[in-house]
Structures are given as structure tokens and as C-alpha cells.
Amino acid sequence: MDITGVKLRCSQQVYYVYTNNLFVRRNSLCVVETEHGIDMGRVFKKMSSLPDESIKVNGKLLRLATQEDLSLLPQIEALEDRAFAVCKDKITEKKLDMKLVMVKSLFDKTKIIFYFVADGRIDFRELVRDLAAVFRTRIEMRQIGVRDEARMCGGYGTCGRQLCCVNLKEEFEPVSIKMAKDQNMNLHSLKISGMCGRLLCCLGYEYHIYREINESLPSPGFQFIVNNIPFVVEAIDSLKESLILKHNSNTVAIHRDEIRTQNGTFALSDKAIEKIKHSLEVVTEEV
Incomplete structure (x- = not known):
């Protein structure tokens, strides 16, 4: 059975539901039934099977959004x-130490969800x-983290583009300080932190490429011996x-192609050795 990934209204999280034999395109507005109730969303992706067994299908598509549905928004x-x-007034009145971020009502108004940090x-x-007495419907208070707050509020990063968590990421993936170190980034907290105060999501986008490159090169401190002269990997x-x-x-730049592995360790190619010998001759002439 076909499965559709839907981003519900006022949410960036992707819910997977059964397509229910409906023909829908990406970005189509639709009405869906989930475990939480009936809501409106936008089709994010379509697939014939789930790529990951840990992902659960909860609900089904009911219909494409009609003009009548849109008029209710x-x-x-x-x-x-x-x-x-x-x-917000009641939080202030009761002096609760919490920050209200967003409120969402389900499409059928059977539940109102209050997101807070x-x-x-x-x-x-x-x-x-008190809220149930005012609105006469089910009330859910949902505590979220600062990364979810940034995703809900939106904004722009230091790169000038919209926050990655708003448009690009389905789920938050772990990001570590090691990713920043392996990419030779400035480890000042303001340089590698996003609007949420956590490490930038984009640190993980190219990390596997940097890791592959770094693993193919000797680490700083490694020594090469050329003409009985030790050359240390500086950076x-x-x-x-x-x-x-x-x-x-005396410093010399060596490309990855000029390094080879020999007996389980790194060795310089003939081209690299000639480059180093030439640099030594230049230094000798200058002296």
C-alpha cells in the first residue's frame, strides 16, 4: 500500500500516513486523519514502502483539501x-516559569495543543x-526543546538563508563538537551555534566527506623523513x-595524491620528495 509523508499545518515534522488510493502530488493540500485527530497538511513525499522500519504509519489521507476546507482556516x-x-495571560497570572511558543488547533477543533519551553x-x-473551561475542548500541553522552538518560530541563520530545521530536516540528527573540529572550524561557541543556542545542524551535512578526507591524510604531528631531515605535518x-x-x-604543501600508504603507514611519493628536496635547495641558496 502506498504511503505518503505529510507535513501537518503549523508543523515541520513529517507524519507518514496511508495514501488511501488517492492521487496526490507533492505540495498538495490534503486533509488527513492521524492518531491525534483530523488535521490539514501538505504532501511532502510519496513512497511505496518505508525506508526505515523504525518509522511508523499513523493514519490515512481522507481527501484533497476542498474550497470549503480552505474557507475554515x-x-x-x-x-x-x-x-x-x-x-499567555493565565501563565502570567499563575506565575508559571514557562514560555509559550505556539498554539495549534486541530482541523476539526477537537483538540488545542499548546507548545511551550x-x-x-x-x-x-x-x-x-482553566483553558478547558474557556474553550470547551480537549487541551494538550506539549513541552518542546529549544531546537523545536527555533523550527516553529523560524528565522535566518548567519549564512543568510532560512534555518535548515525549517525546510530541510525531517528529524533532528545528533551533532557533536567533533564534527566542528574535524572540519577545522572556529570552535568559538557563537561561530558554530544556531539561533537555538545548540550546534549548527549544517555541521553534519558534509561531515562524512571531511572525515573521509581526514582519514586518508596523516594527522598533525606525523613525521616524514627526507634526506634524514624530519618534516612534521603542521596542518x-x-x-x-x-x-x-x-x-x-621551511614549509611545503603536499596534496593527497602525493601521499601513499606503505606497510600500514603513510609515505611520500617520488613527486612529493622531489618537491621537498627542491624547497631545501631554495632555502640553502637563500642562506
């Missing part, structure tokens, strides 16, 4: 705006009772796929 958005204002656990039972330039060898004040 302003009412739902007005309800969400009112719910946000009411909830907080440092610890919040006892919001009294708040839920690695992953983008240029090269490294800098240094002896005293």
Missing part, C-alpha cells in the same frame, strides 16, 4: 490567536482546567585535500 487561525492570548517540569494541571587543509609539512622555517 481563518476561523481556526482566529481561535489559535485567541487561545495564545488567553493562555521550560527549564524543568511544570505543574500545569490548574492551567489546563591539514581538508577542502584543498592537502597538508602542510614543516621543518624549522
Whole structure:
């Protein structure tokens, strides 16, 4: 049975539902039934089977969005705006240590979800009772992390483009400081952190390429002996796929193609050795 990935309204998370024999195209607006209720979303992808067994299918497509469905959106958005204002006032009134991020009503108005961030656990039972009394529907308080907050609020990164988490990523993948180190990036926290304060998502995009290049080159500190003179690997330039060898004040740039493996270790090619010998002759002449 065909499966469709849908991004629900006011959400960047992809829900996988059964296509239900409907013909839909990418970016088509549709009404779906999920485990949480009936909602509207946009088709993100179509597939005949799930690429990962850990992904679960929860729900089905009901129909393509009709003009009547679209005409209901302003009412739902007005309800969400009112719910946000009411909830924010009650949070202030009850002095709860939480920050309201977004409010979403399901398309059939059977549930209103309040997304918030907080440092610890919040006892919001009294708040839920008050909100249920006002809106006469099910209330769900959903605590999210700072990365989810950035995704919901949106914005632009230091690169000038829209945040990766808004458009590119389906699920957040782990990003480590090692990824930044292996890419020879400035490890200042402001340089490698996103709007959410966490490590940039884009650190993982090209990491596997940098890792492959770095593994094919000797690490800084490795020594090559040429004419009984030790040349130490001073630095690695992953983008240029090269490294800098240094002896005293003499430096030589060697490309990855000029290095070979021999008996389980790195060795210089004849071309690289000639390049180093030439640099030694130049230094001798200058002296």
C-alpha cells in the first residue's frame, strides 16, 4: 500500500500516513486523519514502502483539501490567536516559569495543543482546567526543546538563508563538537551555534566527506623523513585535500595524491620528495 509523508499545518515534522488510493502530488493540500485527530497538511513525499522500519504509519489521507476546507482556516487561525492570548495571560497570572511558543488547533477543533519551553517540569494541571473551561475542548500541553522552538518560530541563520530545521530536516540528527573540529572550524561557541543556542545542524551535512578526507591524510604531528631531515605535518587543509609539512622555517604543501600508504603507514611519493628536496635547495641558496 502506498504511503505518503505529510507535513501537518503549523508543523515541520513529517507524519507518514496511508495514501488511501488517492492521487496526490507533492505540495498538495490534503486533509488527513492521524492518531491525534483530523488535521490539514501538505504532501511532502510519496513512497511505496518505508525506508526505515523504525518509522511508523499513523493514519490515512481522507481527501484533497476542498474550497470549503480552505474557507475554515481563518476561523481556526482566529481561535489559535485567541487561545495564545488567553493562555499567555493565565501563565502570567499563575506565575508559571514557562514560555509559550505556539498554539495549534486541530482541523476539526477537537483538540488545542499548546507548545511551550521550560527549564524543568511544570505543574500545569490548574492551567489546563482553566483553558478547558474557556474553550470547551480537549487541551494538550506539549513541552518542546529549544531546537523545536527555533523550527516553529523560524528565522535566518548567519549564512543568510532560512534555518535548515525549517525546510530541510525531517528529524533532528545528533551533532557533536567533533564534527566542528574535524572540519577545522572556529570552535568559538557563537561561530558554530544556531539561533537555538545548540550546534549548527549544517555541521553534519558534509561531515562524512571531511572525515573521509581526514582519514586518508596523516594527522598533525606525523613525521616524514627526507634526506634524514624530519618534516612534521603542521596542518591539514581538508577542502584543498592537502597538508602542510614543516621543518624549522621551511614549509611545503603536499596534496593527497602525493601521499601513499606503505606497510600500514603513510609515505611520500617520488613527486612529493622531489618537491621537498627542491624547497631545501631554495632555502640553502637563500642562506
